[in-house]
Amino acid sequence: MEFRTDYPEGYRAGFACFVGRPNTGKSTLTNALVGEKVAITSAKPQTTRHTIRGIVHKDDHQLILIDTPGLHKPRTLLGSRLNDLVASTLGEVDVIGFCLPADEPIGPGDRYIASQLSLLDGRTPIVALVTKVDRVPKDKVAEALMAVGELADFADVVPVSAVEDFQVDTVDSVLAAHLPKSPPLYPDGDLTDEPEEKMIAELVREAALEGVRDELPHSLAVQVEEMYPREGRSEDNPLWNVHVNLYVERPSQKAIIIGKGGSRLKAIGSESRQGIERLLGTKVYLDLHVKVAKDWQRDPKQLGRLGFDFNN
Numbered sequence: 505m506e507f508r509t510d511y512p513e514g515y516r517a518g519f520a521c522f523v524g525r526p527n528t529g530k531s532t533l534t535n536a537l538v539g540e541k542v543a544i545t546s547a548k549p550q551t552t553r554h555t556i557r558g559i560v561h562k563d564d565h566q567l568i569l570i571d572t573p574g575l576h577k578p579r580t581l582l583g584s585r586l587n588d589l590v591a592s593t594l595g596e597v598d599v600i601g602f603c604l605p606a607d608e609p610i611g612p613g614d615r616y617i618a619s620q621l622s623l624l625d626g627r628t629p630i631v632a633l634v635t636k637v638d639r640v641p642k643d644k645v646a647e648a649l650m651a652v653g654e655l656a657d658f659a660d661v662v663p664v665s666a667v668e669d670f671q672v673d674t675v676d677s678v679l680a681a682h683l684p685k686s687p688p689l690y691p692d693g694d695l696t697d698e699p700e701e702k703m704i705a706e707l708v709r710e711a712a713l714e715g716v717r718d719e720l721p722h723s724l725a726v727q728v729e730e731m732y733p734r735e736g737r738s739e740d741n742p743l744w745n746v747h748v749n750l751y752v753e754r755p756s757q758k759a760i761i762i763g764k765g766g767s768r769l770k771a772i773g774s775e776s777r778q779g780i781e782r783l784l785g786t787k788v789y790l791d792l793h794v795k796v797a798k799d800w801q802r803d804p805k806q807l808g809r810l811g812f813d814f815n816n
């Protein structure tokens with residue numbers, strides 16, 4: 505991909521990130537803005553482990569989105585590292601979008617986030633994004649906007665529905681207005697700079713989380729062990745081997761993932777393989793292994809091995 509050189513006078517480029525309680529629509533909004541599925545969405549809270557960037561390319565700006573994990577009070581070592589990550593991300597971006605769903609009252613979780621954001625002392629502009637407005641009647645939207653406006657000193661308050669594509673463009677332009685004047689920071693057309701392996705791991709993770717019990721999301725880590733072209737690979741037969749490990753904390757969780765006679769693991773494989781093949785543009789032979797890594801969330805060594813060592 506080429507860097508654009510014919511960008512107009514006044515072109516802006518920079519970084520934005522979304523914060524908000526789990527499940528407030530951050531990933532869905534990222535996807536709607538970028539126009540392709542780059543962030544993992546899920547009906548379960550706190551499934552966005554990795555900081556995934558989506559890039560919005562417009563004629564007069566480039567908006568680079570960092571999809572942070574939900575801000576929350578740390579429960580485990582992993583939790584506190586996530587918070588460190590969020591804190592360091594927040595100081596680096598040009599604008600923050602604070603997602604608050606229109607269909608839920610403002611609660612202690614939102615106030616906790618607002619208090620964290622106030623530590624930035626107004627150095628970074630914060631735009632309140634009132635998400636999921638399709639879920640409430642029109643007259644309730646105004647009420648939600650007023651309540652949100654009282655929570656903190658926002659640069660703007662924008663109602664949006666990512667699902668119904670209502671005001672998604674407005675969110676883009678309101679965020680872009682806070683970006684610095686700058687040449688493009690990424691080549692034209694790039695949607696994400698995540699390495700393929702990370703995206704593959706996320707596709708498997710998303711498939712594995714479908715329809716399982718609530719405690720599992722926090723206990724599941726996925727890592728691509730290796731990928732290489734299969735022997736005899738040719739233009740007619742472009743097969744790749746992709747070997748993926750799924751780590752859980754307990755043998756009982758391993759049994760859930762594998763399912764009766766391996767049925768769930770098979771379903772996870774066939775579901776995620778489609779996305780992986782689309783991503784790589786080739787047929788793949790997907791090899792999934794489920795392993796027990798006891799208490800990995802609390803063990804710094806294992807966290808590092810699984811790619812969660814954010815300090816390095």
Ligand SMILES: Nc1nc2c(ncn2[C@@H]2O[C@H](COP(=O)(O)OP(=O)(O)OP(=O)(O)O)[C@@H](O)[C@H]2O)c(=O)[nH]1
Pocket residue numbers: 524525526527528529530531532533544545546547548549550551552573574635636637638639664665666667668
């Ligand atoms: N009706 C409606 N549902 C939405 C909208 N945006 C998100 N959702 C739903 O809300 C749920 C959570 O959305 P996500 O985008 O995964 O939320 P998130 O804030 O990224 O969640 P975490 O990764 O847990 O922090 C999903 O079931 C979405 O389909 C919207 O505009 N309208």
